[in-house]
Amino acid sequence: MESHAGLAATPRALPYYVAFSQLLGLIAVATTGAWLGLYRGGIAWQGVLQFNVHPLCMVIGLIFLQGDALLVYRVFRNETKRTTxxxxxxxxxxxxxxALVGLVAVFDYHRKKGYADLYSLHSWCGILAFVLYFVQWLVGFGFFLFPGASFSLRSRYRPQHIFFGATIFLLAVGTALLGLKEALLFKLGAKYSTFEPEGVLANMLGLLLAGFGVTVLYILTRADWKRPPQAEEQALSMDFKTLTEGDSPSSQ
Structure with a gap:
């Protein structure tokens, strides 16, 4: 694909993979809503339906929106670095x-019902993913958006930031799959193995979540799909005018 007026060319296949990831993500969100509506009574903040706020918020927040946030540097290839x-x-x-709303919902539901908290592998992985996500955002803000961090320090931290971002996203997807399986076993029990309609729909949801995660990670790991360095990169990446040393930063 040819570039225009000095703009970086977009790899030919990249838009199709991004579109496919969005299709999978949106269908996963819709399927989550359909599962909760058809088989779990819908969602509400009061009563037994409060629990259903949790899976919906986690799929939207820690999976779909987090995945889209990771793709920003692949999709917006010619915008200024600060805007991106x-x-x-x-x-x-x-x-x-x-995700915080979803977390509050499940803890509040457990408190009202007198259920134990944080005893399952799903809950342990979920808390770990949420805490790491919050820490990752704080550290990323401190290094890349908040004035004060030098360019050399940012350059040394950038590979760790990218690695932990992808790792937390993968952990979130895995945690969702654990939670989905746990919810099915709690309700269906032995009937899960008889191809109950709810089990089939939830299994399809699990495949959609896994497919979205794999597609996002594939896009992120294609070295030739990274945002390319630009001639004006050093000037564009001077967040709040704190960049005073070094060469132009490499793309994420």
Whole structure:
């Protein structure tokens, strides 16, 4: 694909993979809503339906929106680095807030019902993913958006930031799959093995979540699909005018 007026060319296959990831993500969110509506009574903040707020918020926040935040640097290839960083950070903020609502919902539901907290592998992985996500955002904000961090320090931290971002996303997807299986076993028990309609739909949801995660990670790990360095990168990446040393930063 040819570039225009000095703009970086977009790899030919990249838009199709991004579109496919969005299709999978949106269908996964819709399927989550359908599962909760058809077989779990819908969602509400009061009563037994409060629990259903948890899976919906986690799929939207820690999976779909987090995945989209990771793709920002692949999709927006010619916008200024600061604009892209702000969009990346805002998507993570929205994901965190929605996930926080889901977390509060399940703890509040357990408290009202007198159920135990944090005893399952799903809950342990979920708390770990949420805490790491929050810490990752705080550290990322401190290094890349908040004034003060030098360019050399940012450059040394960037590979760790990228690695932990992908790792937390993968952990979130795995945790969702654990929670989905746990919810099915609690309700269906032995009937799960008889191909109950709810079990089949939930299994399809699990495949959609896994497919979305794999597609996002594939896009992120294609070295030739990374945001390319630009001639004006050093000037564009001077977040709040704190960049005073070094060469132009490499792309994420």
């Amino acid at each position: 960083k702000v969009l990346h950070g805002l998507l993570h903020v929205f994901a965190f807030i929605i």
